[in-house]
Amino acid sequence: MVTVVFAAETAGREVFLGFDTTLTVVFYVLSTVAIGIFVWGFYRRIRKYTRGSSINRLDWGRFVRALGDIGSNRTIAKRHRVVGIAHFFVLWGFIVLLIGTTVIAINDDIIGILLGKPEWEFWHGTFYIVYAFVLDVFGIGFIVGLIVLARIRRSDPLRLDYARVDGVEANRRGYSLDDKVFLGTLLFLGVSGFLLEGFRIAATDFPSFEVVSIGGWVIALLTSPLGESANDAARMATWWIHALAALTFIAYLPYSKGMHVVNDAADLAFMKPTSAAVLPDVKDPASPGYATLDDFTWKDLLDFDACTKCGRCHEVCPATASGSPLSPRDLILDLREYADARSGIKMWYGVGARPTHVVDDEIPGHVIATDTLWSCTTCMACMDACPVGIEHVPTIVQMRRRLVDTGDVEPGLQKAFQALARGGNSFGKSAKQRARWTKTLDFKVKDARKEPVDYLWFVGDHGSFDPRATEVSRTVAMLMRSGGIDFGILYDGERNAGNDVRRAGEEGLFEMLRDFNVEAFDDADYKRMFTTDPHSLNTLRGEYPTDDDVLHYTAILDQLVSDGAITLSALSGKATYHDPCYLGRYQDEYDAPRRLIEAAGLELVEMGRCRENSFCCGAGGGRIWMDDSGLDERPAENRIKEAVALGDDVNYFVVSCPKDMIMYSDAVKTTGNEGNIEVVDIAQLIYQAAEVVPVG
Amino acid sequence: MKIAVLLRAVPDPVEELELDGEDLDRDFLGYVLNEFDDHALEEALLIKDEDGGTVVVYALGTADEVEQMLHTAIAKGADSGQILGEDLDPIDAHGQAAAFAEAISGEAFDLVLTGVQASDEIDGQVAMLVAAELGLPHVSVVIGTAPSDGAIRVTKEYWAGITADYDVRLPAVLGIQTAREAPRYVAVARIRQAQESGALEEVHIDQPDNGSGITITEMRLPEEGEGAQMIDGDETAAAERVLEILQSAGVR
Numbered sequence: 016m017v018t019v020v021f022a023a024e025t026a027g028r029e030v031f032l033g034f035d036t037t038l039t040v041v042f043y044v045l046s047t048v049a050i051g052i053f054v055w056g057f058y059r060r061i062r063k064y065t066r067g068s069s070i071n072r073l074d075w076g077r078f079v080r081a082l083g084d085i086g087s088n089r090t091i092a093k094r095h096r097v098v099g100i101a102h103f104f105v106l107w108g109f110i111v112l113l114i115g116t117t118v119i120a121i122n123d124d125i126i127g128i129l130l131g132k133p134e135w136e137f138w139h140g141t142f143y144i145v146y147a148f149v150l151d152v153f154g155i156g157f158i159v160g161l162i163v164l165a166r167i168r169r170s171d172p173l174r175l176d177y178a179r180v181d182g183v184e185a186n187r188r189g190y191s192l193d194d195k196v197f198l199g200t201l202l203f204l205g206v207s208g209f210l211l212e213g214f215r216i217a218a219t220d221f222p223s224f225e226v227v228s229i230g231g232w233v234i235a236l237l238t239s240p241l242g243e244s245a246n247d248a249a250r251m252a253t254w255w256i257h258a259l260a261a262l263t264f265i266a267y268l269p270y271s272k273g274m275h276v277v278n279d280a281a282d283l284a285f286m287k288p289t290s291a292a293v294l295p296d297v298k299d300p301a302s303p304g305y306a307t308l309d310d311f312t313w314k315d316l317l318d319f320d321a322c323t324k325c326g327r328c329h330e331v332c333p334a335t336a337s338g339s340p341l342s343p344r345d346l347i348l349d350l351r352e353y354a355d356a357r358s359g360i361k362m363w364y365g366v367g368a369r370p371t372h373v374v375d376d377e378i379p380g381h382v383i384a385t386d387t388l389w390s391c392t393t394c395m396a397c398m399d400a401c402p403v404g405i406e407h408v409p410t411i412v413q414m415r416r417r418l419v420d421t422g423d424v425e426p427g428l429q430k431a432f433q434a435l436a437r438g439g440n441s442f443g444k445s446a447k448q449r450a451r452w453t454k455t456l457d458f459k460v461k462d463a464r465k466e467p468v469d470y471l472w473f474v475g476d477h478g479s480f481d482p483r484a485t486e487v488s489r490t491v492a493m494l495m496r497s498g499g500i501d502f503g504i505l506y507d508g509e510r511n512a513g514n515d516v517r518r519a520g521e522e523g524l525f526e527m528l529r530d531f532n533v534e535a536f537d538d539a540d541y542k543r544m545f546t547t548d549p550h551s552l553n554t555l556r557g558e559y560p561t562d563d564d565v566l567h568y569t570a571i572l573d574q575l576v577s578d579g580a581i582t583l584s585a586l587s588g589k590a591t592y593h594d595p596c597y598l599g600r601y602q603d604e605y606d607a608p609r610r611l612i613e614a615a616g617l618e619l620v621e622m623g624r625c626r627e628n629s630f631c632c633g634a635g636g637g638r639i640w641m642d643d644s645g646l647d648e649r650p651a652e653n654r655i656k657e658a659v660a661l662g663d664d665v666n667y668f669v670v671s672c673p674k675d676m677i678m679y680s681d682a683v684k685t686t687g688n689e690g691n692i693e694v695v696d697i698a699q700l701i702y703q704a705a706e707v708v709p710v711g
Numbered sequence: 712m713k714i715a716v717l718l719r720a721v722p723d724p725v726e727e728l729e730l731d732g733e734d735l736d737r738d739f740l741g742y743v744l745n746e747f748d749d750h751a752l753e754e755a756l757l758i759k760d761e762d763g764g765t766v767v768v769y770a771l772g773t774a775d776e777v778e779q780m781l782h783t784a785i786a787k788g789a790d791s792g793q794i795l796g797e798d799l800d801p802i803d804a805h806g807q808a809a810a811f812a813e814a815i816s817g818e819a820f821d822l823v824l825t826g827v828q829a830s831d832e833i834d835g836q837v838a839m840l841v842a843a844e845l846g847l848p849h850v851s852v853v854i855g856t857a858p859s860d861g862a863i864r865v866t867k868e869y870w871a872g873i874t875a876d877y878d879v880r881l882p883a884v885l886g887i888q889t890a891r892e893a894p895r896y897v898a899v900a901r902i903r904q905a906q907e908s909g910a911l912e913e914v915h916i917d918q919p920d921n922g923s924g925i926t927i928t929e930m931r932l933p934e935e936g937e938g939a940q941m942i943d944g945d946e947t948a949a950a951e952r953v954l955e956i957l958q959s960a961g962v963r
């Protein structure tokens with residue numbers, strides 16, 4: 016059918032229609048120059064990455080998943096659906112148009128010129144018709160996608176404001192300019208391509224098969240009144256304009272934001288989603304962490320270049336939101352600028368914005384300020400939001416390791432480290448007092464070192480020592496007992512699990528605490544483990560040499576309720592739930608707490624930032640030990656305001672982490688919301704709703 | 712400059728203290744570095760950072776934790792250390808000073824630093840007794856030093872925050888109240904490396920005599936009072952209530 020209608024045997028076109036030999040040669044010379052500039056820039060980038068220190072990221076399963084991520088633009092569409100869809104069209108438009116150009120190069124240049132076999136050429140007939148149609152459809156999608164993205168950019172969302180958060184003077188006009196040039200050039204290429212097609216169709220008297228070139232056909236209908244010769248002149252001019260723009264674009268790519276088309280695909284393929292949950296080991300204990308550029312891995316260096324400055328990390332970061340000097344984006348861009356300056360690489364708009372730092376060898380404390388590094392709560396919101404697979408958290412921890420090694424430690428953190436080294440807890444209490452919270456229970460909690468238990472309960476520091484959190488620990492103990500769970504604790508044999516110590520960069524102390532706990536586990540007789548502390552959960556699961564099955568207490572309570580071992584009478588009212596970073600983003604557990612809240616009879620009202628997008632309380636990564644008085648607004652206060660804004664009828668702010676209990680009960684007071692909302696642990700809620708019968 | 716720092720292990724205040732008649736019940740006590748000695752060490756390390764030289768740390772072997780304390784000091788930047796004796800019984804200030812003085816007397820130190828006092832030696836005698844044993848000048852309650860050419864300028868704190876600078880000829884003994892900067896942090900991994908460095912030496916000494924001639928006849932825990940009374944209500948009501956209590960107690 017198609018062949019009859021379109022007279023397919025004659026379908027095709029000449030690339031160099033109306034060119035004499037000189038013009039053709041000029042084009043090939045210019046192409047060679049452009050490709051040469053591209054290859055040189057590309058080579059410089061690759062050489063920069065290969066200078067990075069080694070890290071094994073060969074994971075075929077990940078590569079396959081990355082193909083899905085890249086092809087679907089899923090990571091871009093996450094929480095930004097319109098951007099994701101528009102980018103999808105741009106990406107696929109770009110790929111198809113690139114393939115289209117490559118097809119011509121293979122047909123004309125390789126088969127026609129290099130091999131000298133014109134009889135093998137295939138870019139005509141039915142193939143040409145399908146080709147022309149597909150390219151036009153994708154070309155239209157490409158242009159529409161770009162226009163949508165340009166519109167979003169013009170609406171000037173906060174995340175695209177490149178102002179630094181730390182007040183350091185920096186000229187970032189080059190970044191904004193490059194954004195516009197990149198987007199503008201793509202749009203120009205798309206539009207000029209269609210114009211060229213239109214002029215050509217009008218100049219060649221509308222070959223019937225060209226109707227499949229829908230975009231060009233419409234333009235040709237509009238321009239045909241100018242006459243064939245005017246259209247042909249316009250065709251020639253547009254041909255050169257389009258070609259020169261394309262060649263300039265090729266040359267420009269590795270010196271601009273354009274490099275992201277390669278870098279981001281690679282970064283997504285090589286990223287390791289668990290790299291924050293299971294931190295990299297220290298390579299050389301004599302010189303832990305990242306001191307100079309040589310210590311950064313090739314993946315880190317790739318991360319810096321992968322950043323498109325989309326600002327999503329900047330938007331979700333609790334440190335940024337609270338007015339601290341850290342913005343994950345600033346951090347990555349500073350490191351990029353430094354690495355580029357050190358590698359002698361220049362973007363087309365000049366060197367990075369802070370070239371003065373080029374003289375420093377030492378990065379932590381110099382290129383990246385000490386306060387900036389201590390500001391991170393390791394909540395991992397940045398990594399979750401990043402569409403291109405940048406791993407901010409492990410990089411920050413590596414730099415913290417260096418600060419700790421050189422003794423450059425925040426005073427509150429130093430106090431905590433010293434207390435932890437002495438008594439194994441950050442409260443500066445004697446280890447012997449660790450199980451004192453059990454004394455006011457009307458039953459004795461088993462000592463798992465002395466008698467066998469089903470579950471070893473890892474209580475954690477806050478659940479053992481902080482008055483508000485010990486209250487919750489006692490409630491959990493009563494619930495577990497009434498649900499028939501056979502459990503015990505380690506008494507004075509437990510130490511801080513070390514999750515936050517490790518994230519604060521004190522690897523030696525982490526190892527000390529971990530080894531002590533592992534020895535205590537060896538002495539205890541238990542089948543499985545549970546913990547009331549999500550931070551401990553994370554490190555016990557991923558960073559301990561033990562292969563224990565470790566549960567969060569909400570999973571057990573959820574089981575007890577669904578099995579009917581604990582029966583609940585309905586509470587009334589509405590509750591909102593805060594996902595702890597280390598339970599949600601880190602350990603991917605979101606549903607058991609929600610089921611429990613609903614089982615208690617409460618209506619669950621979600622905050623805007625929930626589940627993977629939960630907003631950190633500000634306590635993680637050792638922040639709970641550091642001074643937060645300098646912040647404009649503590650993250651926990653920001654969060655309580657969000658919860659209160661859900662409405663007067665939301666009575667409960669439900670938490671499932673001891674640090675949350677502490678941070679949010681404080682924040683309710685400091686924001687003057689006492690009486691508006693009550694911070695309760697999920698165990699307290701269940702206890703209220705349960706008909707708990709004291710056993711024994 | 713060659714500096715000796717004298718470190719003392721004191722009972723860890725984190726533990727619950729129990730009495731055993733004339734002394735603390737030491738069977739289950741933990742020990743930590745005396746806080747003031749930590750400042751003495753920091754001041755010594757600051758001098759070394761600025762002017763170079765060597766720092767040698769000494770401690771009496773009165774507790775298991777002493778070795779760790781000295782390794783920590785070495786990890787922070789001290790060049791070497793000595794544990795004097797092992798499993799020694801508690802020693803009074805005179806005995807400690809005599810033992811320290813004997814250990815350091817052969818070494819030609821320019822400066823000897825120790826804490827102005829210790830939690831179990833609040834009368835602060837060790838620094839001055841060491842100075843007396845060695846016949847050296849001594850300044851106590853020092854809150855900063857500035858060494859210069861065979862002498863040292865030290866800042867001493869008096870009552871009500873008044874300070875005075877002294878120029879002291881070397882060698883000298885200083886009792887440090889606080890270092891110019893907060894004692895530095897040293898990473899656990901570095902302490903581990905110090906343990907393997909072999910910079911710590913154990914020197915045998917006999918149990919020193921208590922030199923003061925004073926013995927404790929009884930040690931008591933603080934007596935618990937009646938407890939506080941909390942006053943509720945706003946400022947006016949609270950003030951009235953306070954007035955009432957004072958008047959009923961006979962205050963006019």
